[in-house]
Amino acid sequence: MRIAVLLYPEFTALDAVGPYEVLSRIPGAEVVFTAARRGPVRTDMSSLALTADAALDEVDSADVLLVPGGPGTEAQLGDPAVLEWVRAVDATTTWTTSVCSGSLLLGAAGLLKGRRATSHWACLDQLPRFGAEPTGTERVVLDGKYATAAGVSAGIDLALSLTGRLAGDATAEAIQLVIEYDPQPPYSAGSIATASPELVAELRSNRLLLG
Amino acid sequence: MRIAVLLYPEFTALDAVGPYEVLSRIPGAEVVFTAARRGPVRTDMSSLALTADAALDEVDSADVLLVPGGPGTEAQLGDPAVLEWVRAVDATTTWTTSVCSGSLLLGAAGLLKGRRATSHWACLDQLPRFGAEPTGTERVVLDGKYATAAGVSAGIDLALSLTGRLAGDATAEAIQLVIEYDPQPPYSAGSIATASPELVAELRSNRLLLG
Numbered sequence: 001m002r003i004a005v006l007l008y009p010e011f012t013a014l015d016a017v018g019p020y021e022v023l024s025r026i027p028g029a030e031v032v033f034t035a036a037r038r039g040p041v042r043t044d045m046s047s048l049a050l051t052a053d054a055a056l057d058e059v060d061s062a063d064v065l066l067v068p069g070g071p072g073t074e075a076q077l078g079d080p081a082v083l084e085w086v087r088a089v090d091a092t093t094t095w096t097t098s099v100c101s102g103s104l105l106l107g108a109a110g111l112l113k114g115r116r117a118t119s120h121w122a123c124l125d126q127l128p129r130f131g132a133e134p135t136g137t138e139r140v141v142l143d144g145k146y147a148t149a150a151g152v153s154a155g156i157d158l159a160l161s162l163t164g165r166l167a168g169d170a171t172a173e174a175i176q177l178v179i180e181y182d183p184q185p186p187y188s189a190g191s192i193a194t195a196s197p198e199l200v201a202e203l204r205s206n207r208l209l210l211g
Numbered sequence: 212m213r214i215a216v217l218l219y220p221e222f223t224a225l226d227a228v229g230p231y232e233v234l235s236r237i238p239g240a241e242v243v244f245t246a247a248r249r250g251p252v253r254t255d256m257s258s259l260a261l262t263a264d265a266a267l268d269e270v271d272s273a274d275v276l277l278v279p280g281g282p283g284t285e286a287q288l289g290d291p292a293v294l295e296w297v298r299a300v301d302a303t304t305t306w307t308t309s310v311c312s313g314s315l316l317l318g319a320a321g322l323l324k325g326r327r328a329t330s331h332w333a334c335l336d337q338l339p340r341f342g343a344e345p346t347g348t349e350r351v352v353l354d355g356k357y358a359t360a361a362g363v364s365a366g367i368d369l370a371l372s373l374t375g376r377l378a379g380d381a382t383a384e385a386i387q388l389v390i391e392y393d394p395q396p397p398y399s400a401g402s403i404a405t406a407s408p409e410l411v412a413e414l415r416s417n418r419l420l421l422g
Contacts, residue, residue, distance in 0.1 A: 014229065014232040017224050017225055017228040017259070018228075018229075020224065020256075021223070021225040021364075024256040024258055030258065031256070031258040032258065033258070033259060040262045045231075045235040045236070047231075047235055047241065047242040047243065048228070048242070048244060048261065048262070049261070049262035049264075050260070050262070051251045051259070051261070051262065120391060139395045140397075150391050150393075151391030152232065152389070152392070153232075153390050153391055153392040154391055154393075156364065156394070156396075157394065157396060157397060160397050161397045164397065164398070169398070172397070172400075173398045173410060174400070174410060174413070174414060176396060176400045176406075177332075177400045177401060177402070177403070177411070177414060179225065179362060179363035179364050179401075180311075180331060180362030180363055180364055180401060180402060181364040182350065182401030183364065183396065184350045184351075185367075185368060185371060185387060185392055185394065186351075186368060186375065187375070187380065187383055187387050189385070189388050190388060190390075190391060190392040190394070191388070191391060192388070195384065195387075195388045196384075199381075199385060199388060203388060
């Protein structure tokens with residue numbers, strides 16, 4: 001089982017690494033980090049780079065495609081080579097998935113027309129421009145073979161759900177225990193439903209804080 | 212504020228990237244990924260490499276030191292250069308922290324003597340050999356300036372707790388909302404307290420699965 005993860009400049013690291021940490025542990029899974037060119041790709045916070053081991057033209061199929069989000073997504077929406085690659089690989093997948101604003105990239109590739117989908121809470125209002133129907137309240141949304149997750153950390157939940165479907169509940173539970181995923185956030189501001197309205201408004205007006 | 216993250220071969224990616232995703236967003240924070248040599252460092256699952264932007268001898272101080280864990284920890288426990296670097300940087304920190312088996316490295320450096328600490332559940336029994344007192348039931352343990360987290364994903368919780376102490380609750384809550392950390396695991400096998408005893412026993416007897 002091949003899992004292709006798309007990297008591009010200014011993606012958000014955890015969007016990619018959260019799901020990778022789960023999916024790479026499925027017995028028989030092979031993960032390939034893929035970008036326009038081989039080599040290091042800088043994340044949005046600039047102090048970290050992940051290595052792309054393959055260039056786009058070296059990966060033409062995958063069982064699972066994962067598209068992370070981040071401030072760099074916007075620049076990719078207008079890149080025909082990236083959109084064409086996403087479409088071509090999607091034609092071969094069992095699951096096509098995204099985390100955070102990665103769903104906008106799936107949308108720009110024309111893959112979410114008429115589908116329910118989610119994204120980072122601050123990007124949900126952009127989904128309709130691609131013909132997708134934002135759900136807003138669900139952390140992981142499955143519609144056909146398309147699985148989209150909410151912002152950044154939601155990719156871990158998406159990957160565990162996907163693992164259950166790809167390899168069975170027992171494997172998903174084993175991986176959950178291996179990564180000791182028993183989250184205990186010390187604050188309860190993790191969604192726009194639980195954070196204070198003042199904090200949500202402040203972040204909406206200050207896009208810089210969103211990374 | 213400088214945050215130094217130690218990388219070494221076969222570390223677990225999420226141990227480092229979870230906390231980085233939180234701590235790098237603290238206003239004024241600068242994260243530096245540091246390893247024996249500059250360049251890509253392969254994780255335990257081999258399909259991913261993170262870039263170290265600095266060599267150990269280029270970083271001699273930090274406000275926060277973060278040591279991730281992983282199957283590669285064991286090899287580091289006997290490396291005098293790494294242990295000496297951890298001790299030297301620790302002498303300059305406000306917080307010295309670890310995720311997963313990273314606490315064994317802090318222990319081997321002599322930093323956890325007489326301190327309460329935690330680790331990946333499968334490594335807890337190794338803490339006493341370094342004079343540390345394993346807590347077992349806590350996901351994040353603070354003892355003085357030493358903050359240790361349980362396995363892999365626990366680094367996110369640790370980093371949010373630390374952010375509250377370093378930059379205040381409001382900043383920690385803002386970062387939690389930015390990374391939409393409102394976890395909803397689809398299974399409840401994330402700790403040895405909630406997973407089935409059969410699964411815990413199976414993973415204990417099959418160390419390969421632990422990565």
